[in-house]
Structures are given as structure tokens and as C-alpha cells.
Amino acid sequence: MGVTIAIDCMGGDHGPPVTVPAALSFLRSHPDANAILVGREEILRPLFADEALRFGERLRVQPAAEVVTMDDPPAIAMRTKKDSSMRVAIDLVKSGGADAAVSAGNTGALMAISRFVLKTLPGIDRPAIATVLPSMTGHTYVLDLGANVDCTAEHLLQFGVMGAMLVAAVEHKERPSVGLLNIGEEIIKGNDVVKEAGELLRNSGLNFHGNIEGNDIYEGTVDVVVCDGFVGNVALKTSEGLAQMIGAFLKEEFKRSPLTRLMGVIALPVLRRFKRRVDHRLYNGAPLLGLRGVVLKSHGSADALAFENALVRAAEAASNRLIERISERMSSMNEVKA
Amino acid sequence: MGVTIAIDCMGGDHGPPVTVPAALSFLRSHPDANAILVGREEILRPLFADEALRFGERLRVQPAAEVVTMDDPPAIAMRTKKDSSMRVAIDLVKSGGADAAVSAGNTGALMAISRFVLKTLPGIDRPAIATVLPSMTGHTYVLDLGANVDCTAEHLLQFGVMGAMLVAAVEHKERPSVGLLNIGEEIIKGNDVVKEAGELLRNSGLNFHGNIEGNDIYEGTVDVVVCDGFVGNVALKTSEGLAQMIGAFLKEEFKRSPLTRLMGVIALPVLRRFKRRVDHRLYNGAPLLGLRGVVLKSHGSADALAFENALVRAAEAASNRLIERISERMSSMNEVKA
Incomplete structure (x- = not known):
């Protein structure tokens, strides 16, 4: 059953x-x-x-x-x-x-x-919300997305464990890589909480990649991106806004004149395939971990x-x-x- | 001269x-x-x-x-x-x-x-780095972008003043609107620093719109978006990564076969205009305020x-x-x- x-x-x-x-x-x-x-x-x-x-x-x-x-x-x-x-x-x-x-x-x-x-x-102090996003190489899982606005380093470590186990379960990867979202790759970057979380993750036994930056989410540098809920929520909403704007601009350019409309009709099969690929509906369903x-x-x-x-x-x-x-x-x- | x-x-x-x-x-x-x-x-x-x-x-x-x-x-x-x-x-x-x-x-x-x-x-404790981004309605100025990873509410207030004066100077808008980047519009949202910054901004005499979310950056809800340097850096880098991925996907779809390549050649004038519109090079030059x-x-x-x-x-x-x-x-x- x-x-x-x-x-x-x-x-x-x-x-x-x-x-x-x-x-x-x-x-x-x-x-x-x-x-x-x-x-x-x-x-x-x-x-x-x-x-x-x-x-x-x-x-x-x-x-x-x-x-x-x-x-x-x-x-x-x-x-x-x-x-x-x-x-x-x-x-x-x-x-x-x-x-x-x-x-x-x-x-x-x-x-x-x-x-x-x-x-x-x-062992889990606070549940987190995770989501999956498309990347150049497949999928990236990001957590937390807004359940926790003030996080300690211990919380970020727990997010790393939960995210890794999520990917192990649903993507069948046994040692998913985990990255810590920061403003630079070097160990000395970031605020105190993030620096301490990096230390905990390095000693966690997880497949910890180290610090990553915002662009790495979509480059697919790691399987799991760990961040506090404030930062994760801003990253996700910013992405939604940007994707919407890019879609609107593309549509506007194809609707500019009868000629560009015709070009749009001709290119429609490609534009549709493209749209399906970045369709946010495919990424719906965020687990509460x-x-x-x-x-x-x-x-x-x-x-x-x-x-x-x-x-x-x-x-x-x-x-x-x-x-x-x-x-x-x-x-x-x-x-x-x- | x-x-x-x-x-x-x-x-x-x-x-x-x-x-x-x-x-x-x-x-x-x-x-x-x-x-x-x-x-x-x-x-x-x-x-x-x-x-x-x-x-x-x-x-x-x-x-x-x-x-x-x-x-x-x-x-x-x-x-x-x-x-x-x-x-x-x-x-x-x-x-x-x-x-x-x-x-x-x-x-x-x-x-x-x-x-x-x-x-x-x-009156300025710490300089900030600002940038301008495209939006559905024109431009949005965002600060700080990474100079300050740990900010107090007073710092965020100062960013609001500096951002508003930047827009007044370069966009000739005398009362630019200022939004505080948060994870929800309600006053009760966010961590303590952000809540206190909202209070200071409301009483600042600036044209304060209130809390905004990540998507508002590209929707053009306000002229100036205030956030700490960690969050601003992540939002900017995440945007860079997403824009790059979308561009790469679009290119890939047009290169899929001889037929789609032909469609791409036909649609080229439109694709070029679109590309110019989201060209990040147009937005280069971040003032240290x-x-x-x-x-x-x-x-x-x-x-x-x-x-x-x-x-x-x-x-x-x-x-x-x-x-x-x-x-x-x-x-x-x-x-x-x-």
C-alpha cells in the first residue's frame, strides 16, 4: 500500500x-x-x-x-x-x-x-522551511526561508543536517554537499553567527563545501544552501521579483510592433520550452523540516x-x-x- | 568648467x-x-x-x-x-x-x-555601498551592499538618509520613497534591529513607505531599499546568479536544433533589445556613501x-x-x- x-x-x-x-x-x-x-x-x-x-x-x-x-x-x-x-x-x-x-x-x-x-x-530546536530552486546543473535546496529570523550557529548547523537529509531522501544522493550562504568565500567573511556556524559545519561530518555566495544558488555549486530565515526569505522573494520582471520585459519586447509579434509567433516553440524550464510551479511544495x-x-x-x-x-x-x-x-x- | x-x-x-x-x-x-x-x-x-x-x-x-x-x-x-x-x-x-x-x-x-x-x-557612523538596479517602473537604489554586515537600527536609518539624498541628486526626485527590506509588510515582522529601524525611519521626516519584501526591489515599489550589508549582498549576488541562469537557459533553448537556431536568428532583433534592457553593465558604478x-x-x-x-x-x-x-x-x- x-x-x-x-x-x-x-x-x-x-x-x-x-x-x-x-x-x-x-x-x-x-x-x-x-x-x-x-x-x-x-x-x-x-x-x-x-x-x-x-x-x-x-x-x-x-x-x-x-x-x-x-x-x-x-x-x-x-x-x-x-x-x-x-x-x-x-x-x-x-x-x-x-x-x-x-x-x-x-x-x-x-x-x-x-x-x-x-x-x-x-536535537532540533526549531523547524525550518526548505524549498527547491532550479540551477544550472539541476536543483538547489535552500533553507531556512522565513520561519526563523534570529538564528544561532547551532540552528544553522541543524538546518544543514535537515537539508542534507532532505536531499538524500528525495534526490537519492547519499552525501549531498552543503554550503553556508555568506558574502564571500573566505572563512573570515560574514558576521559572528555565520563564522561560528561555518566552524560547526566543518566539524559536523556533513559533506560541507564551505562558504558560498548568492550567485552559487543558481550556479548549482552545492546541493543544500544554509542561511537564516531572514536572508533566505529575501533571496527567494528577490528571485521571484527578478524572474517576473525579466518575463515581463521579454513579453513587452515581443509585443512592441506587428513585426516583433510575428517574430514571437515564430519563436513560440522555443519560448514555451524556455518558460517551462523556469516555471516556478514546478518548484512548489516547501517541506517544514x-x-x-x-x-x-x-x-x-x-x-x-x-x-x-x-x-x-x-x-x-x-x-x-x-x-x-x-x-x-x-x-x-x-x-x-x- | x-x-x-x-x-x-x-x-x-x-x-x-x-x-x-x-x-x-x-x-x-x-x-x-x-x-x-x-x-x-x-x-x-x-x-x-x-x-x-x-x-x-x-x-x-x-x-x-x-x-x-x-x-x-x-x-x-x-x-x-x-x-x-x-x-x-x-x-x-x-x-x-x-x-x-x-x-x-x-x-x-x-x-x-x-x-x-x-x-x-x-552624523554618519559607517559609509555604505549603494547600487542601482532596473525595475518594472524605472530604477531602484539598494544599500548597503556588503560594507556593513552587523548593523544597528541607527545605521539603517543613516542608510535611508544617504540613499534618499543619492536619488535626489542623480534622479532629481526631491522626496524619493524609502522602503525597509523585511520578510513581510506588517510592522511586527522581522528581527529586533529591523523593527527598531522601521520606527526610526517612520519618525525621520523621510518619505518612508514602510516594510517591503525582496520582490519589491524589481517591482519598483520604492526608490530606495534599505537593508544591512549581509542581506543586500546576498540579494544582489542572488540576482546576478538568477539573471545569468535565465540567460543561459534562453540561449540553450535557441541552440537546441537547426530549426530553433533559425527561430533565434529571426527573433534576434527582439532578443537584442531585451538583452540591452537587462544589461548589468548599464548599472555599473556603486557609490560609497x-x-x-x-x-x-x-x-x-x-x-x-x-x-x-x-x-x-x-x-x-x-x-x-x-x-x-x-x-x-x-x-x-x-x-x-x-
Whole structure:
């Protein structure tokens, strides 16, 4: 029997019209997987009525009456909305009813509820959010992306372990390389926290490459990029803004005149292939790492294709023993220390 | 009589073969401006022998026997290389022999020497490095870019003042908008330093927009983006890496087959216009702000076009009273406080 994903169908900017078709498409392409749609039954059922029979037991609905909104403060969402689709999906992971949960809802609330319900793994002080980005040579995993704005060197070390185990699980690389995001390659660069983190990572037994700079993220210099949540969030959002601007400029140039439009039509097959290659929807689904269970955050504005990618990532992480890998690695590191 | 730029001709990855032709082109396009080429006379003179007569007094050489290398530690470059082209160019600004200095050399050495020779303006604790980036709506100025890795809220406030005065001087906007780079728009977001800086900026009398996120840099939400040097450096380098990757992917797709190559040839005029629009060479020349004199850092790998752009920026900053503007604004802020 394959993995079971609990899906917060009510979260995100679009809710069920995106999450339910994404779930159906995921079930079609992953014949071993199961999905539990969490949310208001009367809204969800009509969206897959035709396919209910086809998937049989593989597709179930778990009712949840409430919805965490994008504006709900995390603490309020956690304490007062105990029957929210987000909470019920995470409860399913806790109880063993599902192997992973995916939500496009409020990031702060998802982190707070996941941490409260699932707890962190031994040796992990704070969970982190990781994402995968395209690079010249494949993929780069970056963490943290905003869960932790003030980090100690120990936290950065833990991010390194979690990132390496994520890549080991989902990319099947046993010794992924880890880089520490800094403002220069030399050991003396950076602030005190980063310098101390470099020291810890050098002695961690991980395949530590050393300091890297922002451009290395896309050059594919390392498999895992470690940084605090403030820096990671700025790097990611800056990238989103730049990619959007470049896309807009390219479009504008091709729309400048009837002649350039014609050139655009002729070059369309190439432009489409190019667009597919940098399509951010392919990179949707950011794991919350360091918890005793697999939880993934989808972009709030994800469409069905993007949300389905988050489901696929969740299935991969769960079936490749992500949690066990992090936990084993942390305990072996702590044994060495003790 | 127009502005005089002292040019460190020996600095950067390429040295005189780039800096001298750039200076000549700058003199041609700016008939009011003067240039002082600083460096080893026997290397520089042959590179402009033909044009020496044409420019007459507008083009002079100031001999300097030493060169600061990219590997020289800043303190060593400052203390031991007193006859370096970098030092002599900055000395010219100090003595009033030049209105601005431009160097493509070692950033750390340039900052250390500039600070030592020129000193900071009253009220400025630390100089910052600013750059201009393209945006959906025009240009965005970002500072600091790496001179200061550990900043207090007061430093960030000073960056805001310096950035606003830079835009006032070179873009002729009297009340440029200033944004504080953060991981969310809400006042409660970010670490303690950023929250306190937001408070100071709100009460500064500047046209403060509030918190912005990474994507706002390229969306053109504000004229000036304030951040500490670690975050600014990562944002800039990440952007460089992403732009390079996107360019490489686009090229690869057009080179995939004879047919796509043909499509590329047909679309070439559009692709060229697009490339010009995002050409980083147009954005070369980062002012070192907060000093009692105009100093600009060119990218080390700048070609002649890029280096000339740095010279043009230096001329604009010097002729539009950049230093006086920062100094007046700082003293009026300090009067309010007192």
C-alpha cells in the first residue's frame, strides 16, 4: 500500500477549485497513492462526484468545519480553530492516518499548528522551511526561508543536517554537499553567527563545501544552501521579483510592433520550452523540516498544476523516510558529541 | 568648467586596457568633463597617445607606482601602498584636485582607504555601498551592499538618509520613497534591529513607505531599499546568479536544433533589445556613501562600456552636490533631535 496524503483543501488563495482537481490528478498519476481531502464535505464532494467511484477507497473525505484564513494570527488559529481543515490534516499525520499533510494556507499558522501537534525531533530546536530552486546543473535546496529570523550557529548547523537529509531522501544522493550562504568565500567573511556556524559545519561530518555566495544558488555549486530565515526569505522573494520582471520585459519586447509579434509567433516553440524550464510551479511544495511528521507548504496562490507538484513532493518525502533520516542523523551527531 | 574624475586606471580584473578606453569614450561624450588617469605612466600613455592632443588639458596623467591587488587585505593596502593608483586617486578628491574617484579595484581596500583619507560626514557612523538596479517602473537604489554586515537600527536609518539624498541628486526626485527590506509588510515582522529601524525611519521626516519584501526591489515599489550589508549582498549576488541562469537557459533553448537556431536568428532583433534592457553593465558604478567626497566602485570584471557608465555616474553624483545634500540632511535631522 502506498503513501496517504492529507490535503488541507480549504487553504490558499483559491481553495477547493484548485486543491480538489490537483488531488484527482495526483491520484491518476500515482496509482499507489491515497488522498484524504480535508474540509467542508458539502463543498468538496460536488467537485469530484464523477470520479468518486473510480478511485474507491483511495479517495476519502475527512470533514472539518472551520478554515484558517490568511489573516488569522498563528496563535489564534492554533488555539481556537481546532476543527480547521489545516489542523485536521495535521492531526491525521499525528494519528498515523496519513503519511504527510499539504496545505496552501497561512504559513505562520501551519508552522505553529504543526509544531504544536507533531512536536520537533530530538536535537532540533526549531523547524525550518526548505524549498527547491532550479540551477544550472539541476536543483538547489535552500533553507531556512522565513520561519526563523534570529538564528544561532547551532540552528544553522541543524538546518544543514535537515537539508542534507532532505536531499538524500528525495534526490537519492547519499552525501549531498552543503554550503553556508555568506558574502564571500573566505572563512573570515560574514558576521559572528555565520563564522561560528561555518566552524560547526566543518566539524559536523556533513559533506560541507564551505562558504558560498548568492550567485552559487543558481550556479548549482552545492546541493543544500544554509542561511537564516531572514536572508533566505529575501533571496527567494528577490528571485521571484527578478524572474517576473525579466518575463515581463521579454513579453513587452515581443509585443512592441506587428513585426516583433510575428517574430514571437515564430519563436513560440522555443519560448514555451524556455518558460517551462523556469516555471516556478514546478518548484512548489516547501517541506517544514525538523518535525515528527511530513508537512509541506504550498504557495498560497498555487494553481492546480503547482499544488499537484506539492502533493508529489510530499509523497516522495514520506515514502523515502525523510523523518527517520533526519532523526537518525541527529542522534548519531549527538552521540559523537556526548 | 565641468567635473574632474580621478580614475584608478590600474584596478580591476582588466586594468588599463579597459579603464583607459572607457575614460576616452567618457571624455568624448561629456565635453565639459575632465579626467585624471592615475597609474603607471609608461603603461597608460601608449594607450591614448593618438588622442592626447585632442583632449588637451582635459586629459591628464597622475603617476602612481603601486597597485592594490584583489588579494591585498584592506589594512595592508591602506598602510603600506601609499603610492598606489587607488590611494592617489582618492588623495586627489581629498585635495580638491578631483571631484570624484572611480576604481574597479578591491572593494575592501577602496572602502578602507576612502574612509581613512576622506573621513565620514558628521552624523554618519559607517559609509555604505549603494547600487542601482532596473525595475518594472524605472530604477531602484539598494544599500548597503556588503560594507556593513552587523548593523544597528541607527545605521539603517543613516542608510535611508544617504540613499534618499543619492536619488535626489542623480534622479532629481526631491522626496524619493524609502522602503525597509523585511520578510513581510506588517510592522511586527522581522528581527529586533529591523523593527527598531522601521520606527526610526517612520519618525525621520523621510518619505518612508514602510516594510517591503525582496520582490519589491524589481517591482519598483520604492526608490530606495534599505537593508544591512549581509542581506543586500546576498540579494544582489542572488540576482546576478538568477539573471545569468535565465540567460543561459534562453540561449540553450535557441541552440537546441537547426530549426530553433533559425527561430533565434529571426527573433534576434527582439532578443537584442531585451538583452540591452537587462544589461548589468548599464548599472555599473556603486557609490560609497557617507564620505566627505565622491567615490564610486566599479565591478571588478567591468568591460569598457560598464566602466564608462561608472564614470558617468560619478560625474552626475559630483555635479549634483551629492555630498552637500547628505550633509545638510544629516545636520537638519540632528537639529530636530537636539
